[in-house]
Amino acid sequence: MFTTNPSYSDITPEILQLTELCYENSNIDTSLYEKYDVKRGLRDLSGKGVVTGLTEISEIQSGTEDEDGNYIPGKGKLYYRGIDVEDIINGSIESGHYCYEETAYLLLFGQLPTREQLNEFTKMLAYYRTLPTNFVRDIILKAPSGNMMNTLARSVLTLYAYDDRADDISIPNVLRQCIQLIALFPCLSVYGYQAYSHYHGGKSLIIHTPKPELSTAENILRMLRPNKKYTPLEARILDVALVLHAEHGGGNNSTFTTHVVSSSGTDTYSAIAASLGSLKGPKHGGANIKVMQMFDDLKRSVSDWSDEDALRSYLTDILDKKAFDKSGLIYGMGHAVYSLSDPRAEILKGLVKSLCEEKGLMEEYKLYTNVERIAAQLIAEKRRIYKGVSANVDFYSGFVYSMLGLPVELYTPIFAVARIAGWSAHRIEELINAGKIIRPSYISVKKREKYMPIDER
16 A cells, blocks of 8 residues: 555655665576676677677778788778768759758668759659658647657657558568658657657647658758748758668667567567667667756856866866766767767868858867867776777767757657668568577576565565
């Protein structure tokens, strides 16, 4: 019997008491992981991921091996279907077209589209970028969540009810569903934020419909901004950010989730909702928010941004768990795979400078580059990093989003808007190569106990 009359969200004394049992009976001796050679986080002691599958969709390159098999850190590379992502971006800029749609086509179908194929694919996305009748009113505007990722996941699961072939996992039907989701994610994300902003923030409710002739990046900015206006540079940089987040090697947490859930034979909406749940986690999709919060704290703590000694002192305090969130982490620095450089960060950095010049924010740009340089030096000095450390994509992506006027609540949903292309490609690949359900092995380290009758406990 409760000692109080709790509301739905209350953590009662009774719950706290039961929590103690969770800690008491669920705390595993860390030495057992080494004893049984368990790869925690599916990684070996060097941080290298355990191979759990094969893919043709993308590849990360962080270094090379010498003749003796020793790892040599190198410049990071990211390939989509075997093509350097940097070449994809540069090629689209040179020819004057936006590249997210081209990238989605490449990830889904395994080859770059001709101009005619790209035009047809873009028209298909525009056609599907229409939500079911009254969906915005009945689903998105009712009971808006305080977290946009939950709003997005709920919308995806609700779309199941509108699909007469929701459980059909034949490849043609799954492809249709995936293309629809790629088209709709920008609308679901922006409309979800507008509802939140209105009902939780007291702002005017503005719902702009997308324009079929615009790219994904252009439509995001148009739907989000009250005046629907944006500059070509703003749209181009958001387009590049979407490309850089569209896919990442197949071994990341949310994409692995896509494979695991798809291997069970479940429907597309359930698989993508599970991937969204993974991406929501701050260790995955929310990292750029932590970068922005860290820089906000830095700006409050260091008055002269050009004082490198002051910056070094602040960053040292972070590593010593004396500053910011006292986690000991300089957010945006380092990556599980990349060593000397993250190619996504390198590409964004050049475009960030152009945007800072357009918006008169060169002082902030210099601050970011100084922190990047000093942080890499400090981490190398204070931590034993076997493969080197560099800025990752999150270091600059949050800065980009803030300059574009994107609210923090949309940072992770925009990541999902990009990554749905990669998730879709991996879901299709998993279903085409369907084998056994993915079922990892866990070793039980609990001693056997006899059952005790309830009156003798």
